[in-house]
Amino acid sequence: MLIYDFFYYWWHRAQHATFWLWAVHELHHTERHLNVTTSARHHWLEESMRLFAVLLPMSLLFRLDGPSIGAVFTVAMFFGYFIHLNLRLELGALSGVIGGPQYHRLHHSIENQHHNRNFAALFPIWDRVFGTQRLPKPGEWPETGLTEYPISNSWRHALFGPFIAWAGAVRLRLRRREKKMHLPLRRT
Numbered sequence: 001m002l003i004y005d006f007f008y009y010w011w012h013r014a015q016h017a018t019f020w021l022w023a024v025h026e027l028h029h030t031e032r033h034l035n036v037t038t039s040a041r042h043h044w045l046e047e048s049m050r051l052f053a054v055l056l057p058m059s060l061l062f063r064l065d066g067p068s069i070g071a072v073f074t075v076a077m078f079f080g081y082f083i084h085l086n087l088r089l090e091l092g093a094l095s096g097v098i099g100g101p102q103y104h105r106l107h108h109s110i111e112n113q114h115h116n117r118n119f120a121a122l123f124p125i126w127d128r129v130f131g132t133q134r135l136p137k138p139g140e141w142p143e144t145g146l147t148e149y150p151i152s153n154s155w156r157h158a159l160f161g162p163f164i165a166w167a168g169a170v171r172l173r174l175r176r177r178e179k180k181m182h183l184p185l186r187r188t
Helices: 002-017 019-029 036-040 044-061 066-083 092-096 101-108 125-129 155-181
Strands: none
Touching (some): 002 019, 002 044
């Protein structure tokens, strides 16, 4: 599970750092009332992408068989329910050892000091080693969701959100390229 969480950490961090991956992951972060169902609130592409980015490389590098991968996936899935609980469960000193609802809630927080923090799902050691850890303070329970821009909770967004974002980015790039091609040459 420690190895899984290492691969997951980097996958999750890439989802937050890359526009193309964030377009798939953002639906998960639109939840303003973080709860156990948030762990299942993913765009339909995300799980298959995670399979190729996390489970496949892990199984090839460490020669894991099907039942082992199935066990890892099952434990990770149930742990995902745990860390998304809407439960004020303070783990105290254990927060630096094992992820919990309060630790992961900071990852979903709308507060600036929590942005790009706590990417690991199971073991906060990866956040500590790679400089993204923010341990929760006693009683800390921030609001969650996305506030930078409005996200629709419509079925259209849930099904097609990434494709709409990607198409918009491609159109913008094409417009910029077209403008560059039509600019008059400068005389020096």
